[in-house]
Amino acid sequence: MSSADETFRHELRTWLAEHPPPGIAVATSPEEAEALRRWQRTVHAGGWVGIHWPVEYGGRGAPLAQVAIYNEELARARVPDIPGRAGVTLVGPTLMAHGTEEQRMRWMPRILAGDDIWCQLFSEPGAGSDLAGLATRAARRGDIYVVTGQKVWSSHAQFADWGIALVRTDPSSHRSKGLSMLAIPMTASGVDARPLRQMTGESEFNEVFLDQVEVPVENLIGPEGQGWRVANTTLGNERGGGFIWKQQVRQEMAFELLAKSCAGAGRLRDPLVRQRLAGAWIDVELFRLHNARTLGRLARGEEIGAESSLVKLFWAGASQRLYETACDVLGAEALLSGAWTQGLLSTRANSIQGGTSEIQRTVIGERILGLPRPPV
Numbered sequence: 001m002s003s004a005d006e007t008f009r010h011e012l013r014t015w016l017a018e019h020p021p022p023g024i025a026v027a028t029s030p031e032e033a034e035a036l037r038r039w040q041r042t043v044h045a046g047g048w049v050g051i052h053w054p055v056e057y058g059g060r061g062a063p064l065a066q067v068a069i070y071n072e073e074l075a076r077a078r079v080p081d082i083p084g085r086a087g088v089t090l091v092g093p094t095l096m097a098h099g100t101e102e103q104r105m106r107w108m109p110r111i112l113a114g115d116d117i118w119c120q121l122f123s124e125p126g127a128g129s130d131l132a133g134l135a136t137r138a139a140r141r142g143d144i145y146v147v148t149g150q151k152v153w154s155s156h157a158q159f160a161d162w163g164i165a166l167v168r169t170d171p172s173s174h175r176s177k178g179l180s181m182l183a184i185p186m187t188a189s190g191v192d193a194r195p196l197r198q199m200t201g202e203s204e205f206n207e208v209f210l211d212q213v214e215v216p217v218e219n220l221i222g223p224e225g226q227g228w229r230v231a232n233t234t235l236g237n238e239r240g241g242g243f244i245w246k247q248q249v250r251q252e253m254a255f256e257l258l259a260k261s262c263a264g265a266g267r268l269r270d271p272l273v274r275q276r277l278a279g280a281w282i283d284v285e286l287f288r289l290h291n292a293r294t295l296g297r298l299a300r301g302e303e304i305g306a307e308s309s310l311v312k313l314f315w316a317g318a319s320q321r322l323y324e325t326a327c328d329v330l331g332a333e334a335l336l337s338g339a340w341t342q343g344l345l346s347t348r349a350n351s352i353q354g355g356t357s358e359i360q361r362t363v364i365g366e367r368i369l370g371l372p373r374p375p376v
């Protein structure tokens with residue numbers, strides 16, 4: 001680590017020690033959503049939101065090593081994700097690549113400051129893995145689009161101000177052709193976000209119904225009909241912003257807690273428990289090494305490409321295995337703490353979100369292992 005990186009870590013640690021976060025992980029009410037928004041404003045005032053954004057757009061232009069340090073420190077301090085995460089990791093980079101200067105000036109400062117919270121409106125009931133099959137229609141009428149359709153799985157849409165939406169502007173188009181990207185105000189007439197209750201008891205996702213929603217043409221991001229290209233930028237950033245480093249630290253911390261709980265209760269005398277813990281530790285180490293390799297490649301200016309599928313697949317499996325191990329070895333004690341069973345349930349989503357494990361395996365098979373594609 002360079003001395004600049006050490007100074008960076010020290011500065012961030014000091015700031016975090018002086019600014020305790022609210023004890024809310026996920027907003028379940030408008031009040032909690034507002035508390036998290038206030039937290040983002042505090043973080044922004046400290047200059048700690050969007051550190052990977054270029055300085056000209058309000059970021060710090062932080063190098064990758066510092067983005068990794070940043071996420072490590074935030075995870076260790078148990079800082080909740082800012083509510084504007086989708087805006088910072090997805091929308092900002094998409095605007096930098098495809099937006100007009102007017103759009104960047106209009107939205108980007110508000111994204112960092114937590115004034116505008118964005119959600120991602122891509123998936124539909126009939127289009128998840130197969131996103132190009134989406135059906136939400138945006139018909140041009142003069143200087144507005146009239147949007148009608150349904151989105152689903154839209155994280156935090158119930159508290160969002162804006163949605164970045166992939167829609168079909170050419171009704172005769174097929175698959176990825178004829179799609180466009182629109183910024184939809186979530187307060188517009190005809191937008192109805194209905195929270196879906198998950199098995200964790202939380203309502204992170206929503207169904208979003210769009211009924212004749214009028215969206216000004218100036219909210220088109222990138223050229224009409226080029227939405228697929230714009231969406232690829234958005235999706236390429238989905239796990240960006242250090243997501244995977246934060247997960248690594250969370251995994252390490254959960255393992256340390258599990259090992260301590262087992263040691264405290266004398267469970268380590270059981271060879272089967274030791275074997276399960278050794279398996280979990282190997283997962284933690286492999287995850288760390290995967291990430292170290294990715295960081296090394298990025299630092300050398302190399303592309304990650306299909307390797308990100310390998311890390312995503314590994315993380316999804318490892319996080320699920322860790323909580324299964326915890327519940328198996330702790331038994332009823334896991335039920336008492338709540339956190340282990342909560343983790344057991346919430347990590348089921350990891351093999352679906354950001355591309356399912358089956359899709360990652362296909363990418364690895366075809367693009368890393370060079371296996372033949374199945375006949376169509």
Ligand SMILES: Cc1cc2nc3c(=O)[nH]c(=O)nc-3n(C[C@H](O)[C@H](O)[C@H](O)COP(=O)(O)OP(=O)(O)OC[C@H]3O[C@@H](n4cnc5c(N)ncnc54)[C@H](O)[C@@H]3O)c2cc1C
Pocket residue numbers: 119120121122123124125126127128129130152153154155156349350352353354355356357358359362
């Ligand atoms: C926590 C979480 C947050 C999310 N947040 C958002 C969000 O904010 N905005 C948003 O737009 N979306 C969001 N999603 C949606 C996510 O992107 C989709 O769930 C995901 O892409 C899978 O799509 P699907 O649910 O329609 O499943 P489907 O694509 O219908 O897949 C169903 C099953 O079939 C398998 N399958 C599908 N196609 C293939 C194939 N070609 N080969 C082999 N197996 C296949 C899948 O692996 C899966 O097991 C979120 C999902 C989760 C879990």
